[in-house]
Amino acid sequence: MAKAVPLNSVEHKDLRVITERAEEYGDNVWYALTFPLEFRSLQAYYPIFFQKHPETGRFFALALLGFREGENLFLEHGKWQASYVPLSIRRQPFLIGRQTVTEDGVEKQQRVIHIDMENPRVNTERGERLFMEFGGNSPYLDNIGDMLEAIHQGLNAAEGFIDALVEHELLEPFTLEVQLDSGDKNQLVGFYTINEDKLRDLDAGALASLHKAGYLEPIYMAMASQSNVRQLLEAKNRRVAEA
Numbered sequence: 001m002a003k004a005v006p007l008n009s010v011e012h013k014d015l016r017v018i019t020e021r022a023e024e025y026g027d028n029v030w031y032a033l034t035f036p037l038e039f040r041s042l043q044a045y046y047p048i049f050f051q052k053h054p055e056t057g058r059f060f061a062l063a064l065l066g067f068r069e070g071e072n073l074f075l076e077h078g079k080w081q082a083s084y085v086p087l088s089i090r091r092q093p094f095l096i097g098r099q100t101v102t103e104d105g106v107e108k109q110q111r112v113i114h115i116d117m118e119n120p121r122v123n124t125e126r127g128e129r130l131f132m133e134f135g136g137n138s139p140y141l142d143n144i145g146d147m148l149e150a151i152h153q154g155l156n157a158a159e160g161f162i163d164a165l166v167e168h169e170l171l172e173p174f175t176l177e178v179q180l181d182s183g184d185k186n187q188l189v190g191f192y193t194i195n196e197d198k199l200r201d202l203d204a205g206a207l208a209s210l211h212k213a214g215y216l217e218p219i220y221m222a223m224a225s226q227s228n229v230r231q232l233l234e235a236k237n238r239r240v241a242e243a
Contacts, residue, residue: 045231
């Protein structure tokens with residue numbers, strides 16, 4: 001059970017965060033939430049797809065890490081097997097929260113860093129310090145602040161991108177059939193991808209609108225990233241052969 005609390009230099013002055021990648025730290029996830037501003041960094045390593053939130057019905061983007069729940073094929077021999085780790089993974093155990101502050105007698109909502117005290121990365125003995133010995137944020141914590149801000153801005157910007165995809169009917173459901181060298185099969189359902197036929201059929205005005213908004217690049221990045229399914233399959237076959 002997560003226990004997220006506002007981070008402060010008094011109560012949490014001795015906290016450290018383990019930055020190694022391992023299952024025991026919660027890295028055994030089969031996809032990572034992402035957003036269009038991150039697609040350029042992701043597309044070299046991960047297949048990018050879309051899913052629909054079961055409660056809100058809103059689409060969101062994800063980077064596929066495995067073929068079933070609890071399987072992260074980029075996590076091998078205690079290391080992450082790609083030079084770029086998705087921000088939604090790297091930001092653990094931190095998240096953005098809000099607190100009410102009063103300025104000149106007026107209450108305002110302010111974004112602040114929260115930390116999940118139940119996360120196995122959090123301890124007081126090893127890992128990156130959050131605060132300097134004589135006060136002030138550590139460089140690591142400053143970097144976390146920048147990362148959380150990038151995620152916040154990226155998710156906000158993603159809303160317009162998703163709205164544009166829906167408006168132009170550019171998302172289509174698909175089923176990913178994966179057959180291993182062993183003969184075993186994996187079937188992934190509930191995913192969406194870019195409808196390339198609909199994209200090709202868009203008129204000049206629609207394409208110009210997508211380009212002006214900066215949406216064409218992440219669309220093509222998402223399409224190109226799907227070639228990474230083959231590398232993911234090769235990693236799965238290696239994992240099965242070594243078992």
